Amino acid sequence: MSNLDIIFPASDIERISSRLKECETIGGKFSVLEMFVSEKMGLPEVNPRLPYALQLLNSEHSISIDALSQSLCISNRGLQKLFKKHIGMSPVYYRKIIRFNKAAQLLLNDSENSLTEVSYTCGYFDQAHFIKDFKEFGGISPSEFLRYKTNGSDFYNYRISEPHTLDSIKQQQINI
Template identity: 40%
Template sequence: MESQIKEYMPCESLRPFVELFWEGSFNINATGSMSMQMIPNGCLELIIHLNDLHCDLENNKTWSQTPDYLILGLITQPCEVRFKNCVSVFAIRFKPEGIYNIFGVPSSLLMESYEDMSMVLGHGFLDFSKRLKEKIGVDSMIRHTENYLLKNLLDKKIDLNYVNLAAELIRNTKGVRIKDLSSQLYISQRQLEREFKEKLGISPKHYLRIVRINEVLRLLNEDHMIDLTSVAYQCGYFDQAHFIKDFKKITGQKPTIFMMDKEQFISNPGLAHYVD
């Protein structure tokens, strides 16, 4: 196995904003350079490198080594990642609407790109990150991270508006129609689409497509014997051609080809919002 990822739930108070925490190691054997495709998961990833070995990413058509503290914005298509050595990280996966509530950073500013988070947030974040690297064990890292994020929440005015509610409904109800979503929130579809795009950088329909395909991937990861037709139906697809089209747009491959070559992809679709 060339990569390993473990996911952890956040505390109850952070769940409206944070999808999960995860730790990962990539190119574990380090026998040579390795390239993987990162699948869009509908979230933003704050990735903290735990040593001096980093991956390479393309930004604005230029390949470069990623910074120590990387914030990867919401992506809508597969993103190539290159590993020259064994890379170990600890990461916070933010819901796209949630990162604004904690840091005041709209996810729309980070669409399809990445930034050095220390340049975005400054000294307080750098101090948190350096102390994080001194912690022994992932439980200690998570407690330290939760304390830092909760302190930021206390310093901010929390605004759980209809964009937050719409995004959460999309995640929890994969078969929802956008026009039904706007009626549930008592706003016009046009208003919802405008505000969603302005704050998240993506339309509700496009976001729903990413969420659905990630639910497909999660179910396939849990049960390797389940068939694709059943999974597609469970995730709100009633037309197989539509499902295959969406799957290829998000992963870059048809479902059958993807399943045969899963080791080439970074696909960690999450914990299904803590539903047993």
């Protein structure tokens, strides 16, 4: 009797052992173990469309939600339910987060790009939507972001707790 016999029945241990011996790669063994543990914990099986959807949304090419649902052979509502269940947010919101991160990286790494170029590169149809989403996730406009960058500020670690705080910082700088 092994220590595993306390947690799992002997038949499960024999079954998983034989499946692990059949695997030739470490990745395969991890997949077998992951499926076994998820099954035992009662975790819901992930729809195979989800990893593909995430891959498409994370790819370099921007894809519309309609095109995404068509490529997955699923309705827009079905895609919405799939994301809500496994990701915890809508595919539209997830795509906005991806776009914001991509835009922030482009602005950080390449100062030659105009805001219009960045917005189109990130899949926006106009600069107004880009600026709106950037403000929503970053708390500041892309031009303010670029100003912080040129002044050497660390945007990701900079917090403005109150709007008047920024004014008081500027006033202190003037008084010095």
